[in-house]
Amino acid sequence: MPPANPYRWRRARAAWLLAPLLAALLLHPLVLANPGFFSHDEWERLDHIRRHGLWDFLRAYSIPHAGPEFGHPVRPIGFVQQGMSALLMESAPFLVHLLDVLMHGAVASLLALVLHRRGASLGLALLAGLLFAASPLTAASTGWVAASFDRWLGLFALLAAGAAWGILSGGTTPGRGLALAAAAAGAALSKEAAAALPLALLLVAGAHRALHPDGTWPWRRVAAVLVLGSLPVLAYLLVRLPAIEATLAGRTGVGYYTPTGRFIGRSLSGYWGFPFLPHLTDFPRQGRLGFPAFLGAGLLHAGLAALAGRWFGWRLGALYVAAYFVFLLPVLPLPEPGAHYLYVSALPLAVLMAAVWREAWRRRSRLALAVLVAGTGLMLTNHALIQWRMHRGGVCQAAFLPSLDAALAARSGPIAIVFAPGSLDWVARRAIYLRPAYAEVTLVRGDAPPTEARPLVMGSDCRLR
Numbered sequence: 142m143p144p145a146n147p148y149r150w151r152r153a154r155a156a157w158l159l160a161p162l163l164a165a166l167l168l169h170p171l172v173l174a175n176p177g178f179f180s181h182d183e184w185e186r187l188d189h190i191r192r193h194g195l196w197d198f199l200r201a202y203s204i205p206h207a208g209p210e211f212g213h214p215v216r217p218i219g220f221v222q223q224g225m226s227a228l229l230m231e232s233a234p235f236l237v238h239l240l241d242v243l244m245h246g247a248v249a250s251l252l253a254l255v256l257h258r259r260g261a262s263l264g265l266a267l268l269a270g271l272l273f274a275a276s277p278l279t280a281a282s283t284g285w286v287a288a289s290f291d292r293w294l295g296l297f298a299l300l301a302a303g304a305a306w307g308i309l310s311g312g313t314t315p316g317r318g319l320a321l322a323a324a325a326a327g328a329a330l331s332k333e334a335a336a337a338l339p340l341a342l343l344l345v346a347g348a349h350r351a352l353h354p355d356g357t358w359p360w361r362r363v364a365a366v367l368v369l370g371s372l373p374v375l376a377y378l379l380v381r382l383p384a385i386e387a388t389l390a391g392r393t394g395v396g397y398y399t400p401t402g403r404f405i406g407r408s409l410s411g412y413w414g415f416p417f418l419p420h421l422t423d424f425p426r427q428g429r430l431g432f433p434a435f436l437g438a439g440l441l442h443a444g445l446a447a448l449a450g451r452w453f454g455w456r457l458g459a460l461y462v463a464a465y466f467v468f469l470l471p472v473l474p475l476p477e478p479g480a481h482y483l484y485v486s487a488l489p490l491a492v493l494m495a496a497v498w499r500e501a502w503r504r505r506s507r508l509a510l511a512v513l514v515a516g517t518g519l520m521l522t523n524h525a526l527i528q529w530r531m532h533r534g535g536v537c538q539a540a541f542l543p544s545l546d547a548a549l550a551a552r553s554g555p556i557a558i559v560f561a562p563g564s565l566d567w568v569a570r571r572a573i574y575l576r577p578a579y580a581e582v583t584l585v586r587g588d589a590p591p592t593e594a595r596p597l598v599m600g601s602d603c604r605l606r
Contacts (some may be wrong), residue, residue: 149215150488151302153375153420154257154263157263158253158254158257158263158266158270159250159352160250160253160267160271161246161250161252161253161267161270161271161273161274161311162243162246162247162249162250162274162414162477163246164240164246164249164270164271164274164275165243165245165246165249165274165283166242166243166246167407168274168275168302168524169242169245169283169528171282171284171529171531171532172238172242172283172284172528172532173235173238173239173242174235174532174540175234175238175284175531175532175535175536176234176284176335176535176536177234177285177535177536177538177539177542178230178234178237178285178535178538179284179285179286179287179531179534179538179571179578180254180285180287180367180571180572180574181207181571181572181573181574181575182226182287182578183226183227183230183286183287183298184222184225184230184572185224185241185498185575186198186220186227186287187227187228187230187231188225188227188576188577188578189201190224190227194387195224195228199224199417202216202217202220202221202224203217203220203221204217205217205330205377205380205381206380207380207381207382207384208381209381209384209387210383210384210387210388211333211381211384211385211387211388211469212333212388213384214290214333214563215333215380215381216290216330216331216332216333217326217330218293218331218558219290219293219332220326221323222293223286223289225235225286225585226240226241226286228337230286234539235523235542237286238284238286240457241284241289241292242283243287244283244289244292244296245274245279245282245283245292246274246290247296248273248295248296249270249273250270251270251296251299251300252266252269252273252299252488252492253266253267253269253270254266254584255299255300255302255303255306255479256269256270257316258303258554259303259306259307259310263449264497264499265495265499267493267507268495268498268499269491269492269496269589270491272490272494272495272517273487273488273491275520275521275524276416276490276520276524277416277520277521277523277524277527278415278480278483278484278486278487278489278490279483279484279487280480280523280524280527280528280531281423281480281481281527281531282480282481282484284527284528284531284532285481288481288484290331290332290482291332291482291485292365293327293328293331293480294328294331294332294334294468294484294485295484295485295487295488296308296327296331297324297325297327297328297331297335298324298328298335298338298341298488299488300320300324300327301321301324301325301328301341301342301370302339302341302345303478304317304324305345305346305366305370306345306349307320307360308321308362308366308369308491309345309346309349309362309363309366310349310367312362313362313365313369313409315365318365318369321366321369321370322373322457323370324375325338325369325370325372325374326373328373328378329372329373329374329376329377330377330434333381333471334468334471334472334482335373335374335377335468335483335508336378336471337375337467337468337471338370339367339370339374340467340470341467342366342367342370342371343367343470344460344463344464344582345366345455346363346367347456347460348365348443348457348460348464351454351456351457351558352457354470356362360456361580370386373397377474380411380498382474383509402474404473404474404475404476404478405473405474407427407478408469408472408474408475408478409466409473409592410427410435410439410504411425411435411478412426412466412469412473412478412482412483412486413427413438413439413442413443413465413535414435414438414439414442415438415440415480415483415515416431416438416442416490416519416520417437417438417441417516417519417520417522417523418434418435418438418523419519419523420523420526421528421530422530423479423480423527424479424480433506438519440507441512441516441519443511445493445494445512445516446458446462446493447462448497448509448512449461449493449496449497450529451501452497452500453465455495455554461489461493464486464488464489465489465490466486467483468482468486469482469483469486470491477504478511480527494513494517497509497513498513498517501513506550506554507526527561533565534568534571535566536603537562537568537603538568538571538572539602540602540603540604541568541569541572541589541596541603541604541605542572544603544604544605545558545573545579545582545605548605549578549579549581549582552595554581554593554594554595555582555583555591555593555594555595556581556582556583556594556595556596556597557583557585557594557595557596557597558582558583558584558585558596558597558598558599558605559585559597559598559599560576560584560585560586560598561594561598561599561600561601562601563601564599564600564601564603566584566586566599568603569584569599569603570584
């Protein structure tokens, strides 16, 4: 029976779909309260603007180019946004972090909207959006200004998936075709991992087929999706072909961006277990947490995927695993894993968790509900710990950098920073790494400072004395 007032129903439904955005604001208090920043990358944007001006920054970073190697970032959309944010870093860090959280919340609400418009119930779509807003897979990118590239990639990948589903369901129209091509172009200009977008669209086609098994396979529509979604990505890769060749040949000069097969196994286990591995470092390490924790987290994740396969079809379970890893494929061979790379993987995980939660509740399965409670609790704990660590580092950085600037202004010549017991040396290293203004600063850990440098001690309060 249709609602008595359809316009009021539409407004109420739209209001509900904004709930993930509001939830994101409530779930990130330590990000919003952070007086500092996570790393040197965002400060480098401001350094460039100070030296050469905003227009030079935009000219340097908004034009696609090959770059020396594929790890060299060519991400115009994210760089332009970060350049705008850099203007507020010193005067209003709260606004910078607020923009990041709002962007994450917008992606969460967009997930709910896309799911609902493509056939999911309002409750399922809303739950998926809320789970995405609270996902530990998104916490590192949301709290790190310089990791907005992952958020932009997630936004455009989600738009591309929604447009592709529309084409698969209703055929190719100029509007849908343009939407898919524009989303694919946005993804390619957001981050290099968009090279996996054609594979992701193939998974979307597989999911559509699994949910509509009685119909004929729409070959022409699938071909249209793959062509429209691949051409912008292919154009981007052609521009960057010299950089790709240099990377594959090992001529990068940057060790952490040189791919090698030695780290794939470690990366697979770390990324797969990540949602259920609460940790206090940049990335969970087996040496710190122990093999039982890694094994348990991996089995829990696999159990949830298997449960989804049993209830909704094994093809969907397998597609989930592929969707979780598809945008991680470019980074699996890298020596250094990163939590921010998981942002797009949080999208299929949120959908999986929402679907399993709803089905477990419908079936009144006590065992499944107990597993879901434990898994969700681990995820929320992980999210909180990541957020707390980044806030702790930001508070330290907000004290360290002014103290260092005052020391440099007081005397000329090199400075050696010695770390007192209990001090957060990683904050100092991240804050000044490769920044020209601190070229004469040496960080000392356990060694005698250089004789020509003036030693200063970084205390546990992050100030220099």
